[in-house]
Amino acid sequence: MLRAPAVIGATKRVAGIRGPLWLWVVALIIAALFAVPVGYLVVRNITEGSATLDVLFSREIAAPLVNTLVLAVAVSAATAAVGTLLAWLTMRTDLPLRGAWRVICPLPLVLPSFVAGAALLAAISPGGLAEEVLNPLGFGVPARIEGFWGSFAVLVAVSYPYVYLPAAARIGGLPPSLEEASRMLGEGGLGTFRRIVWPQVRSAVQAGTLLVFLYVVSEFGVVKLMGYETLSTNVFVNRLYNAPLAFALGLILAVVALAVAGLERTSASRSLAQLAPGGTRGRRVALGPWKAPATLAAVIAVGSGLLAPVLVLAWWGFRGLAGEGSGFDRTSVDVSALGGPVLNTVIAAVVTAAVAVVVVLPLAYLTTRYGGRAAGAVHTVVAGSFAVPGLLIALAVVFMALKVPGLGFLYLSLPLLVFAYVVHFGVQALRSAEVGVATVDRRLEEAAQMLGAGRLRRLLRIEAPLMAPALAAGGGLVLLSTMKELPATLLAAPVGFETLATRIWNAEEDGFLADMGMASVILVAVSAVLTWLLVIRNAEHLR
Amino acid sequence: MDPRPSDGAAGDLVTNGLSFSYGDVRAVDDVSVTVPAGTVTALLGPSGCGKTTLLRLIAGLERPDKGAIHTGGETLSTPDRVTPPEKRRIGMVFQEGALFPHLSVAENVAFGLPRGPERERDVEQALELVGLAGMGKRSPTSLSGGQRQRVALARALAPGPDVLLLDEPFANLDPALRVELRTEVASLLRALGITSVFVTHDQEEAFVMGAQVIVMRDGRVLQSAPPSELYSRPTNRWVASFVGEANVVPGQGGAEAAETIVGSVPLVEAGPKTCEVLLRPEHLALDAGESWEVEELEFYGHDTLYVLKGEHGEKLMVRASGAPRFVNGDRTSVRYDGPPTVAFEA
Numbered sequence: 001m002l003r004a005p006a007v008i009g010a011t012k013r014v015a016g017i018r019g020p021l022w023l024w025v026v027a028l029i030i031a032a033l034f035a036v037p038v039g040y041l042v043v044r045n046i047t048e049g050s051a052t053l054d055v056l057f058s059r060e061i062a063a064p065l066v067n068t069l070v071l072a073v074a075v076s077a078a079t080a081a082v083g084t085l086l087a088w089l090t091m092r093t094d095l096p097l098r099g100a101w102r103v104i105c106p107l108p109l110v111l112p113s114f115v116a117g118a119a120l121l122a123a124i125s126p127g128g129l130a131e132e133v134l135n136p137l138g139f140g141v142p143a144r145i146e147g148f149w150g151s152f153a154v155l156v157a158v159s160y161p162y163v164y165l166p167a168a169a170r171i172g173g174l175p176p177s178l179e180e181a182s183r184m185l186g187e188g189g190l191g192t193f194r195r196i197v198w199p200q201v202r203s204a205v206q207a208g209t210l211l212v213f214l215y216v217v218s219e220f221g222v223v224k225l226m227g228y229e230t231l232s233t234n235v236f237v238n239r240l241y242n243a244p245l246a247f248a249l250g251l252i253l254a255v256v257a258l259a260v261a262g263l264e265r266t267s268a269s270r271s272l273a274q275l276a277p278g279g280t281r282g283r284r285v286a287l288g289p290w291k292a293p294a295t296l297a298a299v300i301a302v303g304s305g306l307l308a309p310v311l312v313l314a315w316w317g318f319r320g321l322a323g324e325g326s327g328f329d330r331t332s333v334d335v336s337a338l339g340g341p342v343l344n345t346v347i348a349a350v351v352t353a354a355v356a357v358v359v360v361l362p363l364a365y366l367t368t369r370y371g372g373r374a375a376g377a378v379h380t381v382v383a384g385s386f387a388v389p390g391l392l393i394a395l396a397v398v399f400m401a402l403k404v405p406g407l408g409f410l411y412l413s414l415p416l417l418v419f420a421y422v423v424h425f426g427v428q429a430l431r432s433a434e435v436g437v438a439t440v441d442r443r444l445e446e447a448a449q450m451l452g453a454g455r456l457r458r459l460l461r462i463e464a465p466l467m468a469p470a471l472a473a474g475g476g477l478v479l480l481s482t483m484k485e486l487p488a489t490l491l492a493a494p495v496g497f498e499t500l501a502t503r504i505w506n507a508e509e510d511g512f513l514a515d516m517g518m519a520s521v522i523l524v525a526v527s528a529v530l531t532w533l534l535v536i537r538n539a540e541h542l543r
Numbered sequence: 544m545d546p547r548p549s550d551g552a553a554g555d556l557v558t559n560g561l562s563f564s565y566g567d568v569r570a571v572d573d574v575s576v577t578v579p580a581g582t583v584t585a586l587l588g589p590s591g592c593g594k595t596t597l598l599r600l601i602a603g604l605e606r607p608d609k610g611a612i613h614t615g616g617e618t619l620s621t622p623d624r625v626t627p628p629e630k631r632r633i634g635m636v637f638q639e640g641a642l643f644p645h646l647s648v649a650e651n652v653a654f655g656l657p658r659g660p661e662r663e664r665d666v667e668q669a670l671e672l673v674g675l676a677g678m679g680k681r682s683p684t685s686l687s688g689g690q691r692q693r694v695a696l697a698r699a700l701a702p703g704p705d706v707l708l709l710d711e712p713f714a715n716l717d718p719a720l721r722v723e724l725r726t727e728v729a730s731l732l733r734a735l736g737i738t739s740v741f742v743t744h745d746q747e748e749a750f751v752m753g754a755q756v757i758v759m760r761d762g763r764v765l766q767s768a769p770p771s772e773l774y775s776r777p778t779n780r781w782v783a784s785f786v787g788e789a790n791v792v793p794g795q796g797g798a799e800a801a802e803t804i805v806g807s808v809p810l811v812e813a814g815p816k817t818c819e820v821l822l823r824p825e826h827l828a829l830d831a832g833e834s835w836e837v838e839e840l841e842f843y844g845h846d847t848l849y850v851l852k853g854e855h856g857e858k859l860m861v862r863a864s865g866a867p868r869f870v871n872g873d874r875t876s877v878r879y880d881g882p883p884t885v886a887f888e889a
Contacts, residue, residue: 175639175641177638177639178641180602180635180637181698182643183604183628184602184655185634186630186655187655188629196643199645200645
């Protein structure tokens with residue numbers, strides 16, 4: 001075993017644990033706080049005792065559980081196919097404008113799934129864009145898209161980038177000479193994909209697919225809109241008048257989510273060591289007569305995942321601005337009324353991001369500088385909280401504030417909401433912070449120390465500036481996720497504290513489509529800027 | 544000139560007026576070469592001269608803008624029709640080997656072989672050929688650079704291709720290994736009698752590997768000849784310097800000799816009145832004298848390289864066998880002591 005690196009300035013040590021004691025104390029307190037919501041979920045189920053057991057083996061559980069799994073499997077399979085196909089088309093064929101497609105294909109990431117779902121429903125609602133376009137052509141508008149197929153379509157359209165991004169990065173990392181060597185040895189285009197490309201890309205596709213599975217299991221907005229009963233919608237519906245059932249369903253949901261997350265970790269996307277540099281130069285597969293269908297497929301994927309929803313929402317929103325009525329109570333938009341939700345969204349997201357970055361920093365020091373099994377466990381707790389649906393975390397903290405004596409003052413307060421957000425999204429800040437800490441060379445600190453700088457001065461003058469870009473990126477990711485989070489906000493936000501996400505949701509439920517369109521356009525625009533800066537611009541496959 | 548271009552009927556590999564551009568850059572410009580059947584041809588040139596592109600055109604990995612490629616009476620490539628690489632029966636060894644990292648050594652070699660009872664035996668034979676018998680179960684990542692290139696060679700040879708292409712296969716190896724491997728591969732290819740094209744930027748490698756050497760620069764073929772002819776009778780000044788150390792000095796040509804700064808030098812054919820004469824350093828001899836000063840000398844063990852400075856500042860390289868006979872600052876005279884040489888248009 002390697003000797004622990006000398007810890008300068010830290011004198012107290014505990015046998016078997018590397019790193020200063022105070023850091024461990026702080027880190028364990030933080031990790032414990034991250035574990036609180038799931039812990040409460042478990043405790044509630046135990047204290048309910050027989051009630052939980054009755055529910056666990058009842059038919060009330062079976063139907064939503066099966067629905068959840070069926071949807072998750074179907075969406076995962078479809079996104080695996082769509083994501084892999086698009087990755088191969090953009091990285092390895094003569095698809096026209098493939099450079100642009102590489103940028104465009106991940107873009108549906110900017111659209112929160114419930115916004116895409118709401119857009120689909122808005123498009124086919126009376127007076128909507130579909131009617132406007134289809135009726136003159138002599139087509140009728142489908143009365144309602146709902147249930148399994150509605151949820152399936154929307155979720156595939158917005159979540160395929162989770163497969164596309166890792167698959168495209170992996171394909172781009174393969175040396176083109178491998179495929180050329182296969183062709184020279186007598187294998188055709190399809191056979192080369194099957195025997196050379198796929199075996200090396202499979203693990204990346206699997207990792208992305210598991211992420212989609214997790215995403216669908218946790219999904220709330222879309223399935224609720226489409227009236228498809230899953231574990232999460234049942235938790236939401238039952239939370240007020242049948243809490244034991246809601247908690248039992250929640251526990252199952254959490255177990256499914258954590259199991260999938262665990263699976264994702266153990267099957268962590270392994271990349272084979274390549275013997276040559278990767279690249280996208282070299283021979284492209286000529287699509288020939290398939291060029292047009294392939295281009296159409298890319299257009300449909302990106303069109304349905306991004307373009308169409310944004311168009312529909314913008315259409316409603318701007319029609320509302322013009323104040324055109326068409327039989328609805330409120331098809332006009334009072335833009336000034338959106339000021340409140342925008343401000344609330346910004347406040348909640350910025351505070352959450354700042355708190356998350358500060359809170360995970362000690363954990364990042366621990367996992368990066370000192371490592372070991374205990375530090376790994378701390379990381380797992382934080383990462384696990386991301387896998388648990390936001391709905392459940394909010395449910396747990398709200399009920400805790402309500403039921404646990406002395407916590408009542410937190411009930412439906414902003415700090416409680418921020419706490420739920422930080423627990424749910426903290427790992428995004430943690431991963432970035434770990435990168436940041438790793439970039440600070442210990443020798444720089446030692447040099448500063450030899451020049452007489454104390455701990456605080458070193459932190460401010462050496463470490464903080466070097467870590468700043470990584471910390472900002474982590475904070476930005478938390479900001480983005482928080483803005484888009486619907487169920488946790490619905491459950492835990494203070495009364496009257498409307499964010500853009502809840503505004504969109506409520507407006508949809510009330511049929512105020514113009515209002516919904518405008519709020520969505522704003523949310524998507526902000527989300528697009530952040531996603532571009534933080535995710536897409538840095539995507540591996542663009543290098 | 545033969546108005547009807549050869550179609551390579553005898554099994555030769557022939558390119559006729561082949562051109563190819565990457566965007567605005569003309570990588571291969573009107574290249575017509577013949578690779579005689581059963582021999583190794585080296586394609587020599589500095590990086591970016593188009594030699595790898597020419598190889599990729601022959602492989603069918605690129606489509607020519609103009610011209611055609613034939614072999615064995617069959618047309619492989621024209622701008623309209625390119626036989627896909629998998630249908631050409633051409634094997635290729637890539638610069639970095641391009642071994643499939645997810646397959647074992649044996650699976651790599653077996654990749655191009657048809658399924659059947661003989662497959663395993665063929666793989667073992669191919670591995671034996673390159674000196675890796677019994678290594679089939681290893682993973683490519685566990686092999687050294689030299690072993691990887693041996694596997695790549697075995698994999699390309701296993702299906703019994705009509706033509707073998709090698710794209711700087713030793714470029715990433717350390718120098719000692721490179722020398723050892725090239726000698727081995729050269730004798731293997733000669734023993735197999737397979738039509739081969741070997742791309743390299745290293746003159747020594749080209750001379751060792753090739754029965755014929757094609758020199759390329761800026762997408763064009765400058766000269767195509769056996770190594771000894773290329774060295775003694777380069778067609779221009781650039782080729783002369785690229786394939787070896789060269790002094791090129793001004794001279795006055797005559798029917799059989801040229802007058803130069805080192806006296807009369809015999810020519811292989813009549814030179815122009817005002818010309819530049821190629822003097823290989825090893826064809827110059829030093830005597831005690833006055834006209835040249837030893838400016839630098841480098842002792843290599845088997846020989847010594849002198850750099851001389853003339854009265855008007857001109858420089859001359861002289862290579863003499865054995866230990867140095869002069870020291871820096873000594874004055875000497877130089878005379879030509881070699882076979883007839885060539886003169887270029889000044």
